[in-house]
Amino acid sequence: MARYGLVIDDSKCTGCTACTIACQLHNNLEPEMTYNRLEILETGTYPNVKMDIMPMQCMHCDNAPCVSVCPTQATYKREDGIVAIDYDKCIGCKYCMTACPYDARKLNEERVPVKCRWCPEYLEKGEQPPCAATCMNDVRVFGDLDDPNSKINKILAENEVVSLLPEKGTKPSIFYVKK
Amino acid sequence: MFNRKTGLIIAGILIVFGLVGALNILIHGEHAMGTNNKVPWGAMIAGYVFFVGASAGLSIVSSLGHVFKIERFEVIGKRALVGGIATLLMGFVVIALELGKPFNMIYILFSPGISSAIFWMGALYGTLLVLLLAEFYFVIKGKHAIASTIGIFVVIADVAAHSNLGAVFGNSVARSFWNGPFIPIYLIVLAILLGLGVLAVMFYIIDKTNATKDSLVYRNEHIVSIIGKLMALFIVISFFFMFWKLFTSTYGAAPGQYEAAMALLAGPLSFNFWVFDVLLMMVIPFILLMTKNGFQPQRVFLAGILTIIGNLFVRIDLVFAGEIVEFTFLPGQESQYLHAFVSWSEWGVLLGAIGGSILIYLLAEKYFNLDEEHEHHHGESKANKPVEA
Ligand code: SF4
Numbered sequence: 323m324a325r326y327g328l329v330i331d332d333s334k335c336t337g338c339t340a341c342t343i344a345c346q347l348h349n350n351l352e353p354e355m356t357y358n359r360l361e362i363l364e365t366g367t368y369p370n371v372k373m374d375i376m377p378m379q380c381m382h383c384d385n386a387p388c389v390s391v392c393p394t395q396a397t398y399k400r401e402d403g404i405v406a407i408d409y410d411k412c413i414g415c416k417y418c419m420t421a422c423p424y425d426a427r428k429l430n431e432e433r434v435p436v437k438c439r440w441c442p443e444y445l446e447k448g449e450q451p452p453c454a455a456t457c458m459n460d461v462r463v464f465g466d467l468d469d470p471n472s473k474i475n476k477i478l479a480e481n482e483v484v485s486l487l488p489e490k491g492t493k494p495s496i497f498y499v500k501k
Numbered sequence: 502m503f504n505r506k507t508g509l510i511i512a513g514i515l516i517v518f519g520l521v522g523a524l525n526i527l528i529h530g531e532h533a534m535g536t537n538n539k540v541p542w543g544a545m546i547a548g549y550v551f552f553v554g555a556s557a558g559l560s561i562v563s564s565l566g567h568v569f570k571i572e573r574f575e576v577i578g579k580r581a582l583v584g585g586i587a588t589l590l591m592g593f594v595v596i597a598l599e600l601g602k603p604f605n606m607i608y609i610l611f612s613p614g615i616s617s618a619i620f621w622m623g624a625l626y627g628t629l630l631v632l633l634l635a636e637f638y639f640v641i642k643g644k645h646a647i648a649s650t651i652g653i654f655v656v657i658a659d660v661a662a663h664s665n666l667g668a669v670f671g672n673s674v675a676r677s678f679w680n681g682p683f684i685p686i687y688l689i690v691l692a693i694l695l696g697l698g699v700l701a702v703m704f705y706i707i708d709k710t711n712a713t714k715d716s717l718v719y720r721n722e723h724i725v726s727i728i729g730k731l732m733a734l735f736i737v738i739s740f741f742f743m744f745w746k747l748f749t750s751t752y753g754a755a756p757g758q759y760e761a762a763m764a765l766l767a768g769p770l771s772f773n774f775w776v777f778d779v780l781l782m783m784v785i786p787f788i789l790l791m792t793k794n795g796f797q798p799q800r801v802f803l804a805g806i807l808t809i810i811g812n813l814f815v816r817i818d819l820v821f822a823g824e825i826v827e828f829t830f831l832p833g834q835e836s837q838y839l840h841a842f843v844s845w846s847e848w849g850v851l852l853g854a855i856g857g858s859i860l861i862y863l864l865a866e867k868y869f870n871l872d873e874e875h876e877h878h879h880g881e882s883k884a885n886k887p888v889e890a
């Protein structure tokens with residue numbers, strides 16, 4: 323069984339939001355719904371300005387608070403590491419939304435807090451999901467962390483990586499290449 | 502001024518507000534609420550905590566009489582029990598409207614998430630309702646021995662359920678202001694204060710309307726005055742809790758907690774905080790109670806009403822304060838206060854639930870004998886025979 327991970331090199335991100343749109347199209351999302359987003363911070367004053375961009379989405383935490391707080395196991399951790407939601411079991415309590423430290427969840431019109439799925443239909447075939455495939459700069463690389471020859475493991479070996487908010491103890495499965 | 506008819510009219514009006522609000526929420530879902538993706542919990546959650554808190558408070562205070570056998574509190578027993586059932590049921594109505602898909606609650610039985618405080622909330626409150634109804638059944642049947650045994654379990658279940666409800670917030674690693682043991686403990690204190698407020702109002706009106714044959718005076722002291730004294734004590738305890746929570750959160754700018762505490766003290770929640778949480782729940786009732794003749798029933802009644810209103814706002818503010826500080830992820834990003842409010846539909850539901858509680862109480866008063874006196878002392882059954890539930 324694979325164990326999926328994602329490495330993000332945000333220094334390569336241009337802020338074009340193609341990933342957000344590709345995801346919306348593939349997942350048939352309502353117009354105001356997004357599963358991934360860009361956190362943007364502009365600093366400095368003209369002409370010395372800088373823009374930091376960080377792509378964000380569900381971290382598919384290994385110790386996911388949204389999984390532990392879900393009263394009906396509607397949110398659950400699959401063996402391959404993906405944190406999935408069974409819509410038919412969700413009571414719409416929004417506990418997962420308050421429990422997630424990454425603001426990864428959004429409520430859909432059926433009042434279920436949804437989030438990035440890591441599109442297993444692509445990962446299981448060894449392909450990159452639309453958000454990664456559409457990217458001009460390979461900002462995202464998905465892969466099997468248990469496969470020593472996977473591209474993701476090469477990137478992890480060659481670069482120093484950090485995870486977001488390690489102090490929350492969530493053990494994210496997304497790694498950011500340290501700038 | 503007070504009689505059953507006024508009570509029914511007030512309840513009816515409030516219930517109409519409630520139905521309109523509930524309908525709007527059922528039709529428009531989350532759009533009818535003041536919450537959003539970044540502030541997912543709001544007034545409905547706070548309202549639920551308020552109603553089940555009233556229930557817990559009524560049970561805890563009335564246990565002084567029927568569990569701990571302090572004679573002067575025995576007179577409140579049955580009516581507090583009815584109040585406890587009514588407010589608990591209304592709490593369930595509010596949470597059912599808050600939940601996006603309440604019918605999926607059935608999966609709490611089929612695939613229980615036992616690490617979830619909301620799973621335990623369902624389990625404990627479900628148990629509590631059964632226990633409360635059983636206690637009421639035996640009380641009405643005049644089987645006092647078994648009723649008081651169940652009463653012990655009611656208090657235990659109530660404290661467990663209500664402090665676990667605090668843990669729903671306290672467990673949240675993501676929300677620093679909630680995280681920790683404070684809210685589970687504070688909710689119990691708030692619940693007792695709220696229960697005392699409700700009892701003060703109830704028994705003042707019961708006295709004014711001669712709704713009971715029981716003597717409300719024990720050793721020259723009116724039950725409402727005794728409740729007033731406890732109320733003053735619990736105002737002080739609540740103040741103590743609130744003070745130290747805010748002090749420790751602001752001292753040294755504790756990360757994540759500082760901004761939330763400042764939202765209350767000087768930010769977007771400050772009007773609510775100072776006017777309702779501080780003045781209405783604590784300062785004014787305390788002054789009313791502690792100045793000359795303060796424990797006169799009329800004063801306690803007024804203090805009770807104010808502390809009940811303040812108690813609702815404290816919960817709304819506690820819920821919002823935990824979520825109102827926007828998360829930041831990039832170094833150097835400054836966090837902002839998010840916007841959330843209580844929508845008219847949510848107010849409608851909360852008012853409706855108050856009306857529903859009053860209605861259930863008045864119906865119980867009509868169909869059951871809620872007096873203690875003649876059963877204890879004469880053991881005869883009343884003309885107005887109890888109707889079985
Ligand atoms: S990022 Fe949030 S939604 Fe995703 S697994 Fe972690 S806690 Fe759950």
Ligand code: SF4
Nearest residue numbers: 392412413415416418
């Ligand atoms: S909203 Fe649904 S998925 Fe989220 S914790 Fe509640 S039941 Fe689970």
